[in-house]
Amino acid sequence: MADEVKLTAKSFEPLDRSKNLDSEKISAPNLTFMQDAWRRLKKNKSAVIAMVILILFFIMAILSFFPSVLPHQPNAINTQYANLPPKWPGVDINGVNGTLVQGGSRINAYAQAGAASNVHFWLGTDYLGRDLLSRILTGTRISLTVAVVATLVDLLFGVTYGMFSGWKGGRVDNFMQRLIEIIMSIPTLVIVVLLMLILKPGMWSIILTIAFSSWTTMARLTRAQTLELKEQEYILAARTLGESPIKIAFKHLLPNLSSIIIIQTMFTIPSAIFFEAFLSFVGIGIPNPTASLGTLLNDGQKNFQFLPYQMWYPAIVLSIIMIAFNVFADGLRDAFDPQTKE
Amino acid sequence: MAKYLGKRIFYLLLTLFIVITITFFLMKLLPGTPLTNEQKLSPEQRELILKQYGLTKPVWQQYLIYVAGIFHGNFGTSFQFSDQAVSYLISSRIGPSLLLGLQAMIVGVIPGILFGALGAIKKNTWVDTGTTIVSILGISIPSFVLAVLLQYYVGLKLGWFPIADWGGFAYTVLPTLALAASPFADTARFIRTEMVDVLNSDYIELATAKGLSRMQVIFHHALRNSLIPVVTIIGPLAVNIMTGSMVIENIFSVPGIGEQFVKSILTNDYPTIMAVTIVYSVMLMVVLLITDIIYGVIDPRIRLTGKSN
Numbered sequence: 001m002a003d004e005v006k007l008t009a010k011s012f013e014p015l016d017r018s019k020n021l022d023s024e025k026i027s028a029p030n031l032t033f034m035q036d037a038w039r040r041l042k043k044n045k046s047a048v049i050a051m052v053i054l055i056l057f058f059i060m061a062i063l064s065f066f067p068s069v070l071p072h073q074p075n076a077i078n079t080q081y082a083n084l085p086p087k088w089p090g091v092d093i094n095g096v097n098g099t100l101v102q103g104g105s106r107i108n109a110y111a112q113a114g115a116a117s118n119v120h121f122w123l124g125t126d127y128l129g130r131d132l133l134s135r136i137l138t139g140t141r142i143s144l145t146v147a148v149v150a151t152l153v154d155l156l157f158g159v160t161y162g163m164f165s166g167w168k169g170g171r172v173d174n175f176m177q178r179l180i181e182i183i184m185s186i187p188t189l190v191i192v193v194l195l196m197l198i199l200k201p202g203m204w205s206i207i208l209t210i211a212f213s214s215w216t217t218m219a220r221l222t223r224a225q226t227l228e229l230k231e232q233e234y235i236l237a238a239r240t241l242g243e244s245p246i247k248i249a250f251k252h253l254l255p256n257l258s259s260i261i262i263i264q265t266m267f268t269i270p271s272a273i274f275f276e277a278f279l280s281f282v283g284i285g286i287p288n289p290t291a292s293l294g295t296l297l298n299d300g301q302k303n304f305q306f307l308p309y310q311m312w313y314p315a316i317v318l319s320i321i322m323i324a325f326n327v328f329a330d331g332l333r334d335a336f337d338p339q340t341k342e
Numbered sequence: 343m344a345k346y347l348g349k350r351i352f353y354l355l356l357t358l359f360i361v362i363t364i365t366f367f368l369m370k371l372l373p374g375t376p377l378t379n380e381q382k383l384s385p386e387q388r389e390l391i392l393k394q395y396g397l398t399k400p401v402w403q404q405y406l407i408y409v410a411g412i413f414h415g416n417f418g419t420s421f422q423f424s425d426q427a428v429s430y431l432i433s434s435r436i437g438p439s440l441l442l443g444l445q446a447m448i449v450g451v452i453p454g455i456l457f458g459a460l461g462a463i464k465k466n467t468w469v470d471t472g473t474t475i476v477s478i479l480g481i482s483i484p485s486f487v488l489a490v491l492l493q494y495y496v497g498l499k500l501g502w503f504p505i506a507d508w509g510g511f512a513y514t515v516l517p518t519l520a521l522a523a524s525p526f527a528d529t530a531r532f533i534r535t536e537m538v539d540v541l542n543s544d545y546i547e548l549a550t551a552k553g554l555s556r557m558q559v560i561f562h563h564a565l566r567n568s569l570i571p572v573v574t575i576i577g578p579l580a581v582n583i584m585t586g587s588m589v590i591e592n593i594f595s596v597p598g599i600g601e602q603f604v605k606s607i608l609t610n611d612y613p614t615i616m617a618v619t620i621v622y623s624v625m626l627m628v629v630l631l632i633t634d635i636i637y638g639v640i641d642p643r644i645r646l647t648g649k650s651n
Contacts, residue, residue, distance in 0.1 A: 189585045190623060198372060281486055284607055301490050308494070319479075322484070
């Protein structure tokens with residue numbers, strides 16, 4: 001043989017241990033359940049847009065708490081300026097320049113009402129001269145508050161009921177489910193109307209009413225999932241180790257129920273908004289003079305033929321909120337539940 | 343089957359009994375009598391009128407009389423229209439409501455099925471996007487907003503249909519459309535999801551593989567199989583329509599029970615409120631029972647054990 005290869009200790013060089021520990025390993029960063037859902041949600045463009053819109057509405061609603069932010073007092077009656085159309089400062093386009101068509105000709109409603117040139121109502125005024133923009137902003141806040149609080153109450157009760165029923169099983173479960181079936185076969189509308197009659201009209205009775213009539217769906221979903229979960233090994237392990245049921249519920253059941261609960265919540269909120277608007281529209285919801293989207297629609301509808309803007313603006317706001325919630329809920333469902341995704 | 347049916351009807355009657363009892367006692371809890379605002383009455387006159395309405399007896403007797411009356415179709419006398427039996431008030435008004443409800447169901451569900459199927463067949467194209475947008479709009483826009491818009495733009499501006507009142511078929515068009523929007527959107531969404539599932543299944547692949555035309559596959563295999571679960575949403579749709587009818591009938595001045603319900607709520611006409619509540623509950627329970635039975639009949643995979651879904 002020709003030359004021998006000599007291997008000395010110097011031929012070997014220790015690799016830097018911090019790099020390339022395992023060149024075979026291919027992995028993405030470890031994601032928690034929520035991070036994973038968030039990653040999928042971000043890919044869904046319409047859901048992200050809906051989420052941004054909702055955040056904007058919530059910010060506006062929170063801002064409307066501070067009276068100084070609002071252009072006018074939402075409940076201040078000023079009959080001199082009743083039924084004025086929208087007027088934007090410095091913009092001269094029909095529809096937003098304070099003119100309206102009356103008897104076939106276009107007249108300047110602001111001049112007619114004797115308003116100074118610096119008086120502006122961005123979205124016009126209603127039949128009592130209340131500023132529509134301020135009323136829509138506070139109305140949105142009230143509608144959102146009613147919907148969100150009602151949904152939270154519904155969630156608290158529905159989830160507790162469902163988990164208890166599913167966990168106990170047997171006769172207790174059977175009885176609790178029959179009870180739900182009975183409640184479910186009474187039309188929601190009827191429950192809502194009866195409760196509204198008994199409780200004094202106002203925000204809290206609407207919240208209670210909506211919560212009371214919508215908890216059954218949440219309870220059923222939670223119960224079905226709990227029945228499945230309680231057969232899992234980790235629950236069995238927790239029980240064997242003597243963990244108390246309350247702790248199991250909070251540490252093991254709730255985290256695994258969270259996706260169902262969140263999705264259902266997002267579907268309950270728009271229906272709560274709808275019920276609030278519906279009740280106020282019919283005249284048994286939020287009492288005057290408080291503004292909510294439903295009462296604004298009700299007021300606007302009376303004048304729709306002559307002053308369509310009084311109904312159009314609250315209707316648009318209500319519809320946008322509803323659409324955004326529905327689209328966002330759809331997106332969340334797809335994000336949390338990749339299996340059902342087409 | 344007979345056993346299941348008997349059980350269901352037993353539950354139906356039990357629920358009905360509970361509804362009657364609850365509404366009765368809730369109404370008793372409410373403050374006020376029909377005479378609250380009549381200060382001019384002398385005590386004797388007051389006594390006389392209360393006696394006429396049967397309000398002088400103890401509550402439990404009133405309750406028994408009320409329940410017994412219901413079995414004879416007697417719901418008492420309206421507080422609002424004196425001398426007017428509530429049962430007459432309702433029976434004369436249920437016709438328009440049922441007509442509107444059925445029309446809305448048909449106008450909503452059938453186009454909804456076609457619309458949803460179209461979206462599923464053309465999945466991930468602009469057609470699908472379009473149908474999705476329309477159904478989201480249909481779900482999100484409240485029926486009463488739609489009703490006012492239809493009334494103004496189609497009824498008043500275009501003058502195609504009467505804007506209110508009740509007469510012939512033309513009068514039903516706008517309220518039906520307003521009521522049908524939400525069932526339409528619900529059905530379209532539901533069918534789309536179902537159909538996308540079905541189109542991915544093995545038997546559709548088999549049908550395509552054996553050389554059936556696309557139309558045959560879609561109509562004979564895909565659509566038929568996605569139609570079965572539609573039965574399950576008929577109940578919720580009926581609830582939707584009932585809720586909607588309350589305010590839609592009001593907007594279009596349709597002489598139906600929804601309009602009557604609102605009127606009696608606003609005037610505290612308790613006997614009428616109770617009667618309409620009971621009628622609504624019966625209608626919903628019957629719809630739920632019928633749909634459950636139909637579901638069991640058309641889909642043999644579902645066993646009627648009462649523990650379905």
